[in-house]
Amino acid sequence: MRKKRTNDPEGMRRRVLDVAEATFQARGYHASSLGDLMAAAGVTGGALHHHFPTKKALALAVIEERVAGAVHKTWIEPVLAASSAREGVRGVFEAVATELEEQGYVRGCPLNNLAHELSLADDEFRMALAKIFAGWRQAIADKMRADLQSGGEGGADPDRFAALTVAAYSGAMSIAKTSQDAGVLRECLRGLESVQPSSSGPTARRRRRVLPRQPIR
Amino acid sequence: MRKKRTNDPEGMRRRVLDVAEATFQARGYHASSLGDLMAAAGVTGGALHHHFPTKKALALAVIEERVAGAVHKTWIEPVLAASSAREGVRGVFEAVATELEEQGYVRGCPLNNLAHELSLADDEFRMALAKIFAGWRQAIADKMRADLQSGGEGGADPDRFAALTVAAYSGAMSIAKTSQDAGVLRECLRGLESVQPSSSGPTARRRRRVLPRQPIR
DNA sequence: TTATAAACAGACCGGTTGTCCTGTTTTGTC
DNA sequence: GACAAAACAGGACAACCGGTCTGTTTATAA
Numbered sequence: 001m002r003k004k005r006t007n008d009p010e011g012m013r014r015r016v017l018d019v020a021e022a023t024f025q026a027r028g029y030h031a032s033s034l035g036d037l038m039a040a041a042g043v044t045g046g047a048l049h050h051h052f053p054t055k056k057a058l059a060l061a062v063i064e065e066r067v068a069g070a071v072h073k074t075w076i077e078p079v080l081a082a083s084s085a086r087e088g089v090r091g092v093f094e095a096v097a098t099e100l101e102e103q104g105y106v107r108g109c110p111l112n113n114l115a116h117e118l119s120l121a122d123d124e125f126r127m128a129l130a131k132i133f134a135g136w137r138q139a140i141a142d143k144m145r146a147d148l149q150s151g152g153e154g155g156a157d158p159d160r161f162a163a164l165t166v167a168a169y170s171g172a173m174s175i176a177k178t179s180q181d182a183g184v185l186r187e188c189l190r191g192l193e194s195v196q197p198s199s200s201g202p203t204a205r206r207r208r209r210v211l212p213r214q215p216i217r
Numbered sequence: 218m219r220k221k222r223t224n225d226p227e228g229m230r231r232r233v234l235d236v237a238e239a240t241f242q243a244r245g246y247h248a249s250s251l252g253d254l255m256a257a258a259g260v261t262g263g264a265l266h267h268h269f270p271t272k273k274a275l276a277l278a279v280i281e282e283r284v285a286g287a288v289h290k291t292w293i294e295p296v297l298a299a300s301s302a303r304e305g306v307r308g309v310f311e312a313v314a315t316e317l318e319e320q321g322y323v324r325g326c327p328l329n330n331l332a333h334e335l336s337l338a339d340d341e342f343r344m345a346l347a348k349i350f351a352g353w354r355q356a357i358a359d360k361m362r363a364d365l366q367s368g369g370e371g372g373a374d375p376d377r378f379a380a381l382t383v384a385a386y387s388g389a390m391s392i393a394k395t396s397q398d399a400g401v402l403r404e405c406l407r408g409l410e411s412v413q414p415s416s417s418g419p420t421a422r423r424r425r426r427v428l429p430r431q432p433i434r
Numbered sequence: 435t436t437a438t439a440a441a442c443a444g445a446c447c448g449g450t451t452g453t454c455c456t457g458t459t460t461t462g463t464c
Numbered sequence: 465g466a467c468a469a470a471a472c473a474g475g476a477c478a479a480c481c482g483g484t485c486t487g488t489t490t491a492t493a494a
C-alpha cells in the first residue's frame with residue numbers, strides 16, 4: 001500500500017489561512033495554538049513552518065490577505081455600489097444585522113477583534129490593522145464626496161460621517177458580541193441616519209450642484 | 218536580622234488587583250502570565266493563589282471591581298452630573314481625548330479590550346462584561362429621559378442615542394488605539410453632536426411620562 | 435536520467451504556564 | 465498561653481507552546 005502525496009503549495013497555504021482566519025476570529029490570537037491549527041487544518045508542523053516561519057508571520061498574512069479582504073467585501077464594495085454613501089451604510093448595517101440574527105450568534109468584527117488584541121503587542125501588527133481602518137474610512141468619505149458632487153444629496157461632513165460610521169459599527173459589533181445580540185446594530189443605524197447635514201461650525205457651506213445628476217449606472 | 222511580616226489581606230488583594238488591572242489593560246488577558254503579575258506586584262504564588270484561586274477568578278474580580286468602576290467613574294458619574302446628557306457626553310469625549318493626547322499613547326477602553334478577548338472564551342466573562350455595557354447605556358438613556366422631563370431640551374430617542382454614543386465611543390477608542398491617535402474621538406463627537414431629534418420614521422411618538430421616575434434598580 | 439530546489443513529514447527541545455501542595459507565620463478568640 | 469483558622473512563602477510538576485532540526489518526497493529543468 002502506497003500513499004501518494006501531491007505537492008500543492010498554494011492549496012496548502014490557503015487551507016492554513018482558512019483555518020487560521022476562523023480560529024483567530026473565534027478564539028483570538030494568543031488563545032489559538034499552532035497545534036490546534038495544525039490539527040484543524042490537517043497540516044504537519046513542517047508544512048506549516050515552510051509557509052509561515054513564525055506564528056506572527058501567519059497572523060500578519062491573515063490580517064493583510066483575509067481581514068483586509070473581508071472589510072473590502074462586506075463594506076467597501078457595497079458602499080461604492082450603492083446609490084449614495086448613506087444608503088450604502090444603511091444597507092451594510094442591515095445586511096450584517098440580518099445575517100447575525102439568522103446565524104444566531106455574534107463573533108464580532110474580524111478587524112476589531114484582532115485590532116484589540118494585537119495593536120499594543122506589536123507595531124507591525126498595529127500598522128497593518130491601522131491601514132485597513134484608514135482605507136475603510138476613506139472609502140466612505142470618498143463616496144460621500146462623490147455624492148455631493150454628482151447628486152447633491154446633502155450630508156454631514158464626509159470625513160466626520162465616515163469616522164462616526166466606522167466607529168459606530170465597530171462599537172456596535174463589540175456590544176453585540178458581548179451581549180450576543182445584534183439588535184444594537186439596528187439601534188445605532190437609526191441614530192446614524194439622523195445625523196444632519198453639518199449645521200454649525202466653520203465647515204464649508206453646502207456645495208452647489210454644478211453638474212446635472214448622473215444616472216445611476 | 219529578622220524579617221517581619223505583616224498580614225494585610227485587603228492591601229495584598231488590592232495590590233494584586235492594581236497590577237492585574239494595569240497588565241490586562243496593557244497586554245491583554247492571555248498575554249499576561251501570573252508570573253509577570255507576581256513579579257510586578259511583589260507577591261508570592263501562595264499569596265496570589267490564596268486570594269484568587271485561578272487566573273479566571275482574578276480576571277473576573279478585575280472586571281467586576283475595577284472595569285465596572287472605571288466605566289462608572291469616567292462615564293456615568295460625569296454624565297449624571299452634567300447639565301444634560303448631550304453635554305455630559307460631549308464633556309467625556311473631550312476629557313478623554315485631551316487626556317490621551319497629553320499622555321501620548323492610547324491603550325484603549327478597558328471594557329472593550331477585555332470584552333473582545335474574553336466574551337467568546339467564557340460565558341461568565343461575557344455576562345459580567347455585558348452587564349457593564351448595559352449599565353452604561355442605561356445611565357445615558359435615563360439621563361436623557363430626565364432631561365426631557367425637566368428641562369425639555371429636545372434630543373433624539375434616548376435609547377437610540379445612548380446606544381449610538383456607547384458604540385461610537387467604543388469604536389472610536391478601537392480606532393484610536395490602532396492608529397495611536399486620539400483625533401478620531403473628536404471627529405466622532407462632532408458627528409454625534411449633529412444627531413437631530415428623531416424626525417422621520419414610523420417610530421413611536423415621544424412617550425408621555427406617566428409614572429414618576431423609577432430608581433435605577 | 436540526473437541535479438537541484440521546493441514541498442512536506444515528524445520528532446525533538448528549551449522555556450513557560452497555570453495550578454497544586456506542603457510548610458511556616460501571623461492573627462484572632464477563648 | 466492555647467489553639468484554630470487565616471495569611472502567606474516557595475517549591476514542584478505536568479502540560480503545553482513555539483520554534484528548530486533532520487530527513488524524505490515531489491516537482492522542475494537540463
